[in-house]
Amino acid sequence: MSHEIDISVNGEAAVFVTGTPAWHKLGQVVANAVTSAQAIELARLNWDVEQWELKAFDRELGKEALVRHKYANVRKDTGTVLGVVSDHYRIFQNKDCFDFMDSLVADKLAMFETAGALKDGRVVWMLARIPTEYMAGTQDAIQPYILLTNSHDGSKALRLFPTTIRVVCQNTLNLALRDGLGEGISIRHRPSLSERVSEAREKLGIIHARFDQFDAELHTMLDKQMTGVELEGYFNASTPPTTGKRAEMRRRKILHQFQSNFTNATNTLPGVTGTAWAAYNAVSQYFDHQRMFKGTNTLEKADHQLESIWFGSSHHAKQEAYQMALTLAAG
Secondary structure (H helix, E strand, O other): OOOOOOOOOOOOEEEEEEOOOEEEOOOOEEEOOOOOHHHHHOOOOOEEEEEEEEEEEEEEOEEEEEEEEEEEEEOOOOOOOOEEEOOOOOOOHHHHHHOOOHHHHOOOOEEEEEEEEHHOOOEEEEEOOOOEEEEEEOOOEEEEEEEEEEEOOOOEEEEEEEEEEOOOOOOEOOOOOOOOOOOOOOOOOOOHHHHHHHHHHHHHHHHHHHHHHHHHHHHHHHHOOOOHHHHHHHHOOOOOOOOOOOHHHHHHHHHHHHHHOOHHHHHOOOOOOEEEHHHHHHHHHHHHHHHOOOOOHHHHHHHHHHHHHHHHHHHHHHHHHHHHHHHHOOO
């Protein structure tokens, strides 16, 4: 099950959510936001990672040799090898990742809402909601979040991302940060509490500044009414180039879905109808909810979808669509 939402312990999904169950109704559901210690327990993230020496083994000769400067990151409770890393790699235990946010949660500057693990624990994540709201018109509410992610396989550093969720349709947008080249804000290991608190507040300031910038960008897109020609060009630019009859048929289906999304109820709210913001959300809705993912079962498909939305091809497609809509509106 190396490509699924983690169900390594007792077959229980390593996810918790506040309010409505997500990801095919998996995980532990709670009514209110929680502390980091509670979040770790609820999301089944109460395990540590150890580093084991690596050895090469020759079965025929029965000999073994130590692999220098390399270690295996091993999940302590299950014994699963999560990845192979260099001797420079420093483990951030799950507790350390969540503990970083505790001072913000304690002061109600953010609230843990959901957390979980993917790929047997190779990637862990949490979402903390910032208690404010942005409005597109009078009925289109957009909720800001902090997405914290870490990997135990060496593929990703511990990072924070500003992200938003459009409440009316649950479309997500990870807001690129120029300094991080779209890869979020890196977090250092701070042994002292005062240093962790200081860094957390510094990062929160950077994220708030990006949300303020987003608010301005949002209203730029809301002020732009799309012409038929502009909309056609925008949707065409938001689909990948194709070769072959089958690929072209698939592309036309995507374009038809974009058009349908553009005129549906979530994109025809007061102040949103016909705008560049509505055009962007027509594209985002497809990549968040309508794009099909391969997998041997529902869990595997859900995992691929979530990872693509936050880090993979769906994320990059939405980033490009967002920038194109903003450029069109600002021009």
